[in-house]
Amino acid sequence: MTTQDHLTTSHPPSALSRLFRPRPVPDLVLTAILVIGAIGACQVLVYSGLVSRFVMPLPSSVLPALGELVHGGTLGENILVTVGEAAIGFGIAVTIGLVLGTLIAEFRTIERIVYPYLIALQTMPKIALAPVLLVWFGFGPGSKIAVAAVISLFPILVNTIAGLKSCDPGRLDVLRALGASRWDCFRLVKLPNALPFIFSGLSAAVMFALTGALVGEFVGASAGLGYLIVQANNSMDIPQVFAILLVLVAIGVAAFAAMQIARRKFLFWSPNED
């Protein structure tokens, strides 16, 4: 009875009320508002002189500085230098991380020998090695590659070991009951099973490699985005520093996107994806 009453008394919403009905704002819009608001606030603070232009550039001066950088003609090659160093360092870290991680996870003896060193190294802040690596590998790209490789190695190594050791024994029994070789158990069960872990390690390592290349360039270099930042900073060209930071953000986003594409391709089956 009451429901029927309710039905008859409720009016169909008018077109006007539908238009003004509050509806959820998409998250993306909120994010954009936040960014624009923050940039606007900076503009006001710097323009009014509340914050010194040597501390924070006028946001409106960053894009012209970026334009200058692009027109200068050296930005492209400096990007290539830094990205190249990071990529080669990352490649070395992936190779060593996967091979060493597999050996440690699969062979008890190797684990016992190597593990103490691994823990000691892991607890040490590896960035501190950058000056030493500069001495060892020289002023050129070698030392930057080394820093990138050293700091991006650990997330890959640790996750590879954890992934290979986390294998469900039931799945291995399926293969063992068929008399499968150790190699078959590895390639058909353990390795694919470890992929979600390995990809977590790779995602972290990509960013670490970029950081490593930059830090290497900070310590001493004659090319690369890190070198450009130091140069601009020394000449108090703060807008240019921020312009380079924008370039680095773009590179970071591109690297992250590439990792996500790889994840989707290899981890389509994992319940943690999407």
Place this chain on the structure above:
Amino acid sequence: MGKMDRVTLGETLSMPGAITAAPVIATRGLGKTYATSAGEKIDALTQVSFDVGQGEFVSLVGPSGCGKTTVMRILAGLVAGYSGSVSVGGRIVHGPTPEIGVVFQDANLMPWRTVLANVTLPGQVLRLDKRACEARAMELLALVGLSGFEMKLPGELSGGMRQRAAIARALLHDPRILLMDEPFGALDAMTRDNMNVELARIAAEAGKTVFLITHSIAESVFLSDRVLVMSSRPGRIIETINIDLPRPRSLDVVADPMFAATVLRIRRLLEQSTGKDPHVTLAH
């Protein structure tokens, strides 16, 4: 070869309902001792001897923790350091043999492989022809009622469907024996009943010898030609019971007085051996 000597201690003489034809599986004096973390030794199994004939459906029932799974793992070649011997097809085996296909308690499908690729997995391990394996996998998926699901991922299947896929996988390399360890233990009672009917059909159509491990007395009686009753601590076989119910059996067989009498008899045996009520679910 010390194992062989223990074999000849006349275990066959005490086998009720022994098979006259050469057995497909023969175990003699199986025993397994585990050491606890305190260094104490615990006998999980002692003197477990039985035969399974060609095409026979034999179940091993017993209370939880009586060593049933240890028997299964020894047969599958997954346990080292046991006493006694296992022979399959007349030959003593010491490890895994392709003559046995195993279905585990969990389906244990590889989540990154499609259903079809999971079923063809044994072919990859045993280096069988890929084309032939795929064709056979399609046939087996039809046999277990999974046609049309070949390209699905295990995560998209229900528990019952995953276990069907696991049965198809166990049959891929055409083993003589299907070894099953509580294959439907994780399923709900209704699905479990249906899977049992399906299993009876699949075993008959595929012409396999089946050795099933279960703690459900009703399930063992429903499916088997013979039921081996096991007691716990240490696990040993206390009785072998022939099930003479006509085949094919439908679920209505539970109303048969002989079914009820057999279930009760096994239950009494287990009660006597453990001194308490065994875990019985009469949903079956």
